[in-house]
Amino acid sequence: MFSLRVLPFFLVSFSVMTMSPVNARAADMQTTQPQTALPRVLVLATGGTISGKADARSAIGYDAGAVTGEQLIAGVPGVEKLARLKVEQISNIASQNMNSQVWFRLAERIHEAFARNEADAVVITHGTDTMEETAFFLDTVIGESHPVVLTGAMRPSTAISADGPANMYEAVKVAVSPQAHNRGVLVVLDDTVHAARWVSKTHTTALETFQSRNAGPVGTADPANVRFFGPPRIEVRLPLPQNHLLPKVEIIYAHADMDAAQIDEAVKAGARGIVIAGMGDGNVSQEALAGLDRAVKAGVIVVRSSRVGDGFVNRNVEVDDDQHGLVASFDLNPQKSRILLQLLLANGRNRPADIQSVFGAGY
Template structure:
């Protein structure tokens, strides 16, 4: 348990007279709940990374704001009743806008979660995160955290100072899902706006709407409100990959397909040292004849090429309009380009280099 510092700052931000701590130091401070009640509550480690949920308004426009202006402790202090759900420990991993999210923060998160579970510090983890890259962080962690205990990501579409800010409700529901025994064995999940989404399925689908997160191919795995958590699908086995010891991921480029496409971006990626290329293809992962010739040059040079799609829904199937077997390509199945890039990076880092073994990993579960 930790103390909440900086409460006058949060009070000033929120425009209220005072903000009461929702939890206290374990050593000597008076607990908000009876001792026997606190012992029975699950222990949830909250790892804050910044994002809109930790933002405050800026005057540059009607909806302008600065991400990462509020700490994780201040954020938790503004969520009424969350102390009744779990014993909370808050740590600040970073405080950045999610467009600046990077693999080094991913490694910090993964190692802190692994350590917390290995040392039995927590029964679950909640990560506060910006929405722009939340699906990528969730998917990365889902592939490297081999533990049944829940890891939940949450965030907000409106900053903490906005009218009808959605952060407090999302935070409350994320902790509620994390503390629920049904959440075990389901991998990393994303909780926003009363829905629970899988890391593999979820995507940000709208620039500004509160209901921005959807799982277009898989659907939500559950629903949550202040009274209940309901899962719609059973837990199923997850594949996990080793975390690279050197904290480095191979260079994988995303190339976006379009009308009148040539092979220049593909050739440039190969010259730039890419070990993999993900093509955000048209339709079912299709590219022009010129681009396909560039892809063939790339695969002959030892670069792994994955066909994904720029379309928001649907699977990329093998050997439909493109002869994947002939060109040695990988079909991304349900994974969008940004997730296909992460999986390919992790597979390459784990020594998986042939199209056949990489396709097996992409097709796992289907």
Template sequence: MFSGPYCKQLLLAATFGLATALPVPCVHAESPLQHNATQTLPRVLVLATGGTISGKKDTRSAIGYDAGGVSGQELAEGVPGLDKLANLKVEQIANIGSQDMNDDVWLRLANRIQKAFDQHEADGVVITHGTDTMEETAFFLSNVIHTANPVVLTGSMRPSTAISADGPANLYEAVEVATSPKAKGRGVMMVMNDTIHGARWASKTNTTEVQTFRSVNAAPIGYVDPASIRFIEAALPQHGPTLRAPEHAPLPRVEIIYAHSNMDAQQIDNAIRDGAKGIVLAGVGDGNTSRLAIEGLDRAVTQGLLVVRSTRTGSGFVNRNVEVSDDQHGFAVSYDLNPQKARILLQLLIANQQTSPAEVQQAFAYADSATGSPE
């Protein structure tokens, strides 16, 4: 009946017989201002892959659960306030425990993320993921996604049905980081337990603790809570090798060989026989191993395999020509990369036909620009 900016004035006049009333604009269910505010929220694409964050309780033990029991859409709908941070679009890429993460899912993630940014579908991407191999997925994507826009992985150490589940807070803060202008140009990140980690440095360090992820050999790149985001340093240019994701799975076969006392070369010879293209040694100490194993690695090099020495210790750098003469044997070293990340980088280098010893070593020498070169 009444409309326009002074409908309250007319309504008061009609009701009480007043000649005038103070002009007060009408409040509609969604004013143009509210609509515009909604329209200008950042756009975040949430790609769900399953994991503990999507887990449901199982009766086999007091803390038993099955990963992947909840969809990404259900996860997002269960987190209060997400709709105030961003316009969300949720897509289910997979629904698996991250122990089953594989090359096919990695390639689907990489292609979907690159397409979303190339076609201006999203301002940021959040990936929900199991924690067991989250660092590997993050590192893979950091090498093949070419954008300044934020890509953030998150998960949880407790399933969605657990007491004090950590998933909702982690997902909220991951979206918060993905919408922040300060997150641009920082590469692929991981957000867990109020902490922001760079993909190169993050590693899972505990079986059950919610603070399981640590930035080994470095420091977290920032911290986040529902009210604030604090990056430690300004974003710096990324100088890593330019690699492309293969068009099809699987990636080239690279085996991780775990060094131990009384070690022979049987696992190495098996890798050669089984058609591996490369071997990463999870060596003792600074990437060392037994005399018999070194002889086996020499045979691998003779057969055309690439060999990279890493360490099983969990921290520290593996440098060239310390206890092992890498120049003489034709080996590369991983510097700060743990065996699982060294394997991924070697797979990508082989897929990109960067297989000369000099090219391989140079790719491993790259360090996160926030900390400088390891050499």
């Protein structure tokens, strides 16, 4: 059974006091508070642009995952005054290479850290290309009240105006804020706090690439304050599959003059689910819709999402979902729809009506 958790959002302001450094490079600095007064933050590094170094192949070329988590933290002035930091390298890859096995390692390490009282909060450094997918996966399988925050960068650590140090500082600051508890997994970049369910990368290179589609950000962060705001939200939580396996679910992009070839091939290849990145509010051509009918008859779960980026995909608008046995994604984009469908199928939820009830929770 999945559970729904109502998380209150209200306007608050939190300023972090000056606290003592804890790492070796700051051992000789004067302190104003004892070390034990600092919250404990476990930093799980996975790679990405925030850990990247410039490459001479072009003016903006770089290699992701070239810097370790320890080196990254060492380049963030003042972060040691916010918390006692412990860094662990989970992976060191570009985020286009992110995969479900890293997701499972992250989820299990987070569960372990909180169960053993090793940390008061967790910060994950991550590449931006798939950050929203990792955040959504963790948000769905982690039911902890402790803060879990993802951050990254749009420019590598060696860039003239690297954004990674500021993002890392603010991510730790959000993580140690008492008001960050019970808010699910958060994403912090560019002075903005986002909820995992709604955040998306919207620009290839801009610093403000992350936007919270349909809902807006849940807070802001700067060197002086962390502020949260917004209405309550409902969060879906599912058990983490014990076998570390997620079923095969394909995303198929809809377009003009679309046939059913990719749909039929996905069924032949053993897909248990198909997510359509549909036109408009999740539409496909009549030929493709016939292919989806064949997929449903073969026992494949089909979710209609949209390639547009903003707005909801509701049931029974231009497509009769009841007649065709389809699931509407509501606010979830194709990549998040795929993850939720994978987790539902992995937990034995394989009836379209049952799956629809989870996609539509709160709507």
